Amino acid sequence: MVAVGDELLLGDIVNGNAAWLGAQLAAVGAPVVHSCMVGDDVDRIAAALRRALEDADVVVVTGGLGPTSDDVTREAVAAVAGVGLVRDPLLEDALRATFEAYAVAMPAAVLRQADVPVGATALDNPVGTAPGLRVEVGERLVFALPGPPHELAAIFHGSVLAELAARSGAVVLTRTLHCAGRGESAVAELVEQAIKVPGGVALAYLAGGGVVRVRLTTVAPTHAEADDVLAPLVAAAADVLGEAVFGRDLDTLAGVVLRRLRAAGATVGVAESLTGGLLGAALTALPGSSTAFRGGLLVYATDLKATLAGVPASVLAEHGAVSAQTAVALATGARERLGATYGLGVTGVAGPDSQEGRPVGTVHVAVCGPGGVSHREARLPGTRDRVRLLAVTLALDLLRRQLPGDTQARSSTSTSSTR
Amino acid sequence: MVAVGDELLLGDIVNGNAAWLGAQLAAVGAPVVHSCMVGDDVDRIAAALRRALEDADVVVVTGGLGPTSDDVTREAVAAVAGVGLVRDPLLEDALRATFEAYAVAMPAAVLRQADVPVGATALDNPVGTAPGLRVEVGERLVFALPGPPHELAAIFHGSVLAELAARSGAVVLTRTLHCAGRGESAVAELVEQAIKVPGGVALAYLAGGGVVRVRLTTVAPTHAEADDVLAPLVAAAADVLGEAVFGRDLDTLAGVVLRRLRAAGATVGVAESLTGGLLGAALTALPGSSTAFRGGLLVYATDLKATLAGVPASVLAEHGAVSAQTAVALATGARERLGATYGLGVTGVAGPDSQEGRPVGTVHVAVCGPGGVSHREARLPGTRDRVRLLAVTLALDLLRRQLPGDTQARSSTSTSSTR
Numbered sequence: 001m002v003a004v005g006d007e008l009l010l011g012d013i014v015n016g017n018a019a020w021l022g023a024q025l026a027a028v029g030a031p032v033v034h035s036c037m038v039g040d041d042v043d044r045i046a047a048a049l050r051r052a053l054e055d056a057d058v059v060v061v062t063g064g065l066g067p068t069s070d071d072v073t074r075e076a077v078a079a080v081a082g083v084g085l086v087r088d089p090l091l092e093d094a095l096r097a098t099f100e101a102y103a104v105a106m107p108a109a110v111l112r113q114a115d116v117p118v119g120a121t122a123l124d125n126p127v128g129t130a131p132g133l134r135v136e137v138g139e140r141l142v143f144a145l146p147g148p149p150h151e152l153a154a155i156f157h158g159s160v161l162a163e164l165a166a167r168s169g170a171v172v173l174t175r176t177l178h179c180a181g182r183g184e185s186a187v188a189e190l191v192e193q194a195i196k197v198p199g200g201v202a203l204a205y206l207a208g209g210g211v212v213r214v215r216l217t218t219v220a221p222t223h224a225e226a227d228d229v230l231a232p233l234v235a236a237a238a239d240v241l242g243e244a245v246f247g248r249d250l251d252t253l254a255g256v257v258l259r260r261l262r263a264a265g266a267t268v269g270v271a272e273s274l275t276g277g278l279l280g281a282a283l284t285a286l287p288g289s290s291t292a293f294r295g296g297l298l299v300y301a302t303d304l305k306a307t308l309a310g311v312p313a314s315v316l317a318e319h320g321a322v323s324a325q326t327a328v329a330l331a332t333g334a335r336e337r338l339g340a341t342y343g344l345g346v347t348g349v350a351g352p353d354s355q356e357g358r359p360v361g362t363v364h365v366a367v368c369g370p371g372g373v374s375h376r377e378a379r380l381p382g383t384r385d386r387v388r389l390l391a392v393t394l395a396l397d398l399l400r401r402q403l404p405g406d407t408q409a410r411s412s413t414s415t416s417s418t419r
Numbered sequence: 420m421v422a423v424g425d426e427l428l429l430g431d432i433v434n435g436n437a438a439w440l441g442a443q444l445a446a447v448g449a450p451v452v453h454s455c456m457v458g459d460d461v462d463r464i465a466a467a468l469r470r471a472l473e474d475a476d477v478v479v480v481t482g483g484l485g486p487t488s489d490d491v492t493r494e495a496v497a498a499v500a501g502v503g504l505v506r507d508p509l510l511e512d513a514l515r516a517t518f519e520a521y522a523v524a525m526p527a528a529v530l531r532q533a534d535v536p537v538g539a540t541a542l543d544n545p546v547g548t549a550p551g552l553r554v555e556v557g558e559r560l561v562f563a564l565p566g567p568p569h570e571l572a573a574i575f576h577g578s579v580l581a582e583l584a585a586r587s588g589a590v591v592l593t594r595t596l597h598c599a600g601r602g603e604s605a606v607a608e609l610v611e612q613a614i615k616v617p618g619g620v621a622l623a624y625l626a627g628g629g630v631v632r633v634r635l636t637t638v639a640p641t642h643a644e645a646d647d648v649l650a651p652l653v654a655a656a657a658d659v660l661g662e663a664v665f666g667r668d669l670d671t672l673a674g675v676v677l678r679r680l681r682a683a684g685a686t687v688g689v690a691e692s693l694t695g696g697l698l699g700a701a702l703t704a705l706p707g708s709s710t711a712f713r714g715g716l717l718v719y720a721t722d723l724k725a726t727l728a729g730v731p732a733s734v735l736a737e738h739g740a741v742s743a744q745t746a747v748a749l750a751t752g753a754r755e756r757l758g759a760t761y762g763l764g765v766t767g768v769a770g771p772d773s774q775e776g777r778p779v780g781t782v783h784v785a786v787c788g789p790g791g792v793s794h795r796e797a798r799l800p801g802t803r804d805r806v807r808l809l810a811v812t813l814a815l816d817l818l819r820r821q822l823p824g825d826t827q828a829r830s831s832t833s834t835s836s837t838r
Contacts, residue, residue, distance in 0.1 A: 008437075008438070008441070008454070009441050009445075009450065009451040009452070009453075009454060010441050010442060010445050010450070010451075011437070011438035011439060011440070011441030011442030011443075011445065012438075012442070012623065012625065013438065014433055014434070014435050014437075014438040015433070015434055015437065015438070016433050018427075018430070018433075018434065018456065019427070019430040019431075019432065019433040019434070020430060021430070022427070022428050022429050022430030023429060023430030023431075024430070026428075026429045026430065031428065031429070032428040032429075033428070033457075033458070033463070034428075034455060034456070034457060034463070034467070035427070035428060035455060035456040035457075036453065036454060036455035036456070037437065037453070037454040037455070038453060038454075039452070044452070044453070048453070051470065172429075174429065183523065183526075184485065184486065184487060185486040185487065185526040185528050185529050186526055188486070188487045188488070188526070188528060189526045189527075189528065192488070202425060202489075203488075203489065204425055204426065204459065204489050205485075205487045205489065206426055206431065206432070207485075207567075208567065215426075215431070217425070217429070270717070272696070272699075274703075275700070275703075276696075276699045276700050276702065276703025276704075276708070276712070276715075277691070277695075277696030277697060277698065277699025277700035277701075277702075277703065277715060277717070278696060278700040279696065280691075280695045280696025280699075280717045280719075281694070281695050281696035281697040281700050281807075282696075283695065283696075284693075284694075284695025284696065284719060284769075284807075285695075285803075285804070285807075287770070287771050287772075287803060289695075289719075290719055290720065293695070293719050293720075294719060294720045294723065295716070295717045295718050295719045295720055295723040295727065296695075296696060296715075296716075296717030296719075297714070297715075297716065297717070298689070298696070298699045298714045298715030298716070298717065299714050300699075300703060300708075300709055300712050300713060300714045300715075301709065301712075301713045301714055303758075304713065304714045304757065304758075308714065308756070308757070337727070338723065338727070339722075339723075350703075351706070352706050353706075379520075379521055379522075381521070381546065381547070382546045382547075382569060383546060383569055383573075384704075384706060385569070385704070386546070386569055388700075388703075388704075
């Protein structure tokens with residue numbers, strides 16, 4: 001893949017097209033082996049295309065197909081194909097018709113979008129004025145697509161995807177296990193003791209926000225064959241990781257917690273200090289959260305911990321605002337005052353300064369529910385943002401472990417493992 | 420730039436590091452000429468590094484420095500430099516110390532992060548375990564930095580930026596005005612009536628999250644010369660945009676609100692419905708927010724709007740949970756029950772389904788303070804995430820406009836304009 005645009009190199013915009021196309025292409029067995037970004041320069045674009053054509057059977061170039069003078073992808077593709085540009089009368093008529101339809105005077109530059117490399121096929125753009133281009137370069141193939149994501153998606157699905165799927169005749173299947181409560185290297189050690197990864201299967205670990213993702217990927221002629229390869233590996237990894245696995249594939253920790261709450265006909269309320277609302281925000285990010293999330297108490301100021309959440313003044317005086325006792329009192333107060341099945345309390349030191357002699361990153365979380373009270377303490381690393389984010393994960397994971405097992409995840413495990 | 424990771428090519432994550440680094444490097448006169456992504460494969464990483472070294476004086480490679488078996492950037496950099504890897508005893512000690520500090524058993528694999536190419540300099544990572552690497556390859560330079568954005572940023576600013584700035588000998592100065600309450604095209608129209616952009620100055624508009632950024636950029640031998648060019652343009656744009664401008668450069672809307680509150684010796688408390696904690700999270704994202712932020716009430720369930728925030732049952736019955744009256748009652752309740760100078764209330768329909776006959780995106784925000792009550796209604800576009808985010812901006816901007824003027828921003832304006 002080659003993405004064209006100064007704005008990508010300058011960081012004005014993120015190259016989301018590369019991620020979107022990467023996922024689309026992997027799904028049809030045409031995984032991306034190399035992806036690059038270049039500026040709006042004919043020679044640099046041409047050089048990038050030539051390099052890409054050395055690496056891959058098919059090159060997808062995005063951007064630089066607009067009407068303005070800095071849109072030079074057409075010229076670069078023609079140069080690489082060793083041909084000139086010719087104006088396509090049908091495209092020209094279509095452009096004129098579009099502007100007439102909107103009763104807008106057409107700037108002359110717009111007609112550049114009707115220029116195509118000799119021998120190229122124009123790909124219909126149902127949502128914009130710049131057509132895509134399909135150009136054969138020897139045995140290899142270049143698709144040039146517009147940069148605006150909705151135009152890219154429309155042309156890719158309309159004119160590109162089917163041909164690439166037919167060429168590859170394979171699917172790439174990915175299975176992911178999401179883990180909390182263990183570090184990346186600890187997860188890796190367990191997984192690699194449990195499974196031998198056969199050739200043709202890629203194993204990767206993605207860590208972020210206190211969650212470690214174990215990802216297994218393989219290529220096969222069919223989805224079923226790929227699944228037969230991955231299912232036993234996923235099942236074995238899930239077994240050895242045990243309770244650390246909170247979900248798989250598209251699951252999120254908050255999503256799993258809400259699913260388990262709904263399955264149990266239970267609700268949750270939160271009392272937050274250092275996270276200042278991040279925990280509530282995570283629990284309300286998904287549609288339908290109102291069925292399981294009651295509400296929350298943001299007790300940032302210490303006096304509010306007493307007046308709003310009912311933390312006894314004696315607890316605050318003896319143990320301090322950052323303590324196991326306060327976390328438990330916050331969880332208990334949240335449960336009572338919000339009328340929830342479970343109360344979840346979080347307090348700690350986000351930094352940059354220590355507090356009450358507790359170092360930055362000290363966090364206490366507690367859950368109060370029908371089964372009683374549980375508490376966890378951690379010393380979280382990193383900056384203020386990171387400590388707050390990790391504290392949310394710590395709290396959600398503690399609640400998750402108190403909730404009845406996740407039947408959806410269970411069943412999907414057994415399905416896989418019995419394949 | 421070379422970004423390493425199968426997850427980038429498969430589209431599991433977007434390459435935000437490339438955009439962030441691109442902006443950072445342009446700002447010190449070291450613009451990125453080529454940027455690519457490769458998978459977790461030693462040979463492909465090495466090939467990408469060799470190609471990049473043909474194009475550029477300095478190559479920054481991100482990712483693949485972790486402890487797991489798929490982290491092979493170290494090996495690729497060593498291969499390109501034509502040297503082997505050696506274990507650095509100081510790094511090894513630091514890694515052991517880190518795990519001891521957190522009282523966690525250290526998996527053996529972690530020590531791979533103490534391996535460095537012979538002759539390389541390890542770059543201190545203050546927020547993680549994987550150090551960066553500085554490796555000279557002939558006349559050229561390779562910096563290898565970890566993929567997690569907070570680690571990348573910490574090492575880049577700590578050990579990379581200064582050297583690259585010194586090499587380039589030019590400064591690229593950027594001045595940004597942040598606006599809320601007006602759309603991108605309205606802002607652009609005003610700015611382009613007010614200023615003529617001279618050659619050598621780039622004008623760009625970046626819109627997101629309900630904020631429009633007006634960005635002016637120029638290159639000059641010194642910071643002072645660049646500032647002389649931009650200051651009058653920035654001042655003229657700020658004048659024509661008036662109250663819509665809430666801050667400049669590194670300001671954030673929440674940061675400006677907190678600064679104004681502190682300057683006035685005032686505090687704020689929030690009552691949130693559809694945002695579920697995002698508003699509190701925004702107001703507590705910055706250090707020292709506890710001096711101005713009291714706390715909040717997350718009244719997600721309708722009955723909590725009455726019992727927790729004191730919204731009269733009659734208001735909920737007559738006008739509904741999504742109404743101007745409820746927003747005002749939430750603001751008033753937040754102010755009273757949280758003991759704050761200002762109460763900020765937000766209610767609305769995040770979607771995906773409409774509520775009480777109100778369409779998705781309907782949002783009411785209200786402020787209650789010493790000067791009385793003010794309210795704003797909006798119909799916000801987009802998905803659930805976007806509606807929630809825009810609602811936070813709408814609420815913060817309403818509060819910002821009730822607060823005494825921002826002396827810091829004022830003075831920086833006059834400084835610039837009198838240069």
